[in-house]
Amino acid sequence: MDVFHTIAQFRDARRAFPGSLGLVPTMGFLHEGHLALVRRAKAENAVVAVSIFVNPTQFGPGEDLAGYPRDLDRDLTLLETEGVDLVLNPPPEEVYPRGFSSSIDTGPVSEPLEGGHRPGHFKGVATVVAKLFNIVQPDRAYFGQKDGQQVMVIKRMATDLDFPLEVVVVPTVREPDGLAMSSRNIYLGEPERRAATCLSRALSKARDRWDAGEREANVLRRQVIDVIEKEALAQIDYVSVADAESLDELSGLASRSIMVSMAVHIGKARLIDNAVLTPPAGRSNP
Numbered sequence: 001m002d003v004f005h006t007i008a009q010f011r012d013a014r015r016a017f018p019g020s021l022g023l024v025p026t027m028g029f030l031h032e033g034h035l036a037l038v039r040r041a042k043a044e045n046a047v048v049a050v051s052i053f054v055n056p057t058q059f060g061p062g063e064d065l066a067g068y069p070r071d072l073d074r075d076l077t078l079l080e081t082e083g084v085d086l087v088l089n090p091p092p093e094e095v096y097p098r099g100f101s102s103s104i105d106t107g108p109v110s111e112p113l114e115g116g117h118r119p120g121h122f123k124g125v126a127t128v129v130a131k132l133f134n135i136v137q138p139d140r141a142y143f144g145q146k147d148g149q150q151v152m153v154i155k156r157m158a159t160d161l162d163f164p165l166e167v168v169v170v171p172t173v174r175e176p177d178g179l180a181m182s183s184r185n186i187y188l189g190e191p192e193r194r195a196a197t198c199l200s201r202a203l204s205k206a207r208d209r210w211d212a213g214e215r216e217a218n219v220l221r222r223q224v225i226d227v228i229e230k231e232a233l234a235q236i237d238y239v240s241v242a243d244a245e246s247l248d249e250l251s252g253l254a255s256r257s258i259m260v261s262m263a264v265h266i267g268k269a270r271l272i273d274n275a276v277l278t279p280p281a282g283r284s285n286p
Helices: 006-015 031-043 071-081 121-136 148-160 183-187 192-194 197-209 217-229
Strands: 003-004 021-026 047-052 087-088 140-144 165-170 234-243 256-268 269-277
Touching: 003 006, 003 071, 003 192, 006 087, 021 217, 031 140, 047 071, 047 121, 087 121, 121 140, 121 148, 121 197, 140 148, 148 165, 148 183, 148 192, 148 256, 148 269, 183 234, 183 269, 192 197, 197 217, 197 269, 217 256
Parallel strands: 003 087, 021 047, 021 140, 047 087, 140 165
Antiparallel strands: 234 256, 256 269
8 A cells, every 4th residue: 555645646656557446535533434435445446545634624713623533543554454555645735735725616505504504614625625536536436425415515516527537425334323433423422422322313213204204394304303402412503304406405395305414512522414315216325
């Protein structure tokens, strides 16, 4: 496995790998969710590249950029064990050199939910991912469904800007008790860790109501809120029941697939989760 800290070095190495290449963009502090992406990429491509870069432009004022968990040595050990070929681990000044001023606005799909609560977040995400697509030149890029809105933003950008690649979405990887795997789970102490299962429990309740035939968005939203509000350590940032393609918030009957999503503060951790619910003809799991 070769590790590169500059774009020029990575590009030189990339030319030596003519087969199909799968890219897994990460911010490091890897867990089984990331490794599921790596394994999928390895199964579908001749070459696998992973980027490890804590992107400063997607963090807002007061967010956890300085304290975001990092452990590069551990990450590299995990990636080598998985048989990754190339790792790009640039410093911020390599990605955003002096004078850098361009950015990507991905439009309406980036405005609600995370976009509304974290202004500028998706501009930072879209810009760094576009740069990674240009640097790495992958045939496929792999993202987890846990970041449901991010997936939609990246797919929109890839389509609109004609990137010659496939965006592959991999189902959320969960702990045995249902908690979605996240690097920020390390912020959870023992009581908070137990409390955090309220997110997946709320999604399960919504799915049960959906499977029983409930299509009223307000009823599904209330179901999720009720479960979370019973957890004393949880503070809701938002709960959404939205059209799964446009992310337009719904208030009446849902006639097609929906995404139920939420952001919840538990202790110092801000956790997100979602489930895509489809009519019986074609169900999608979170």
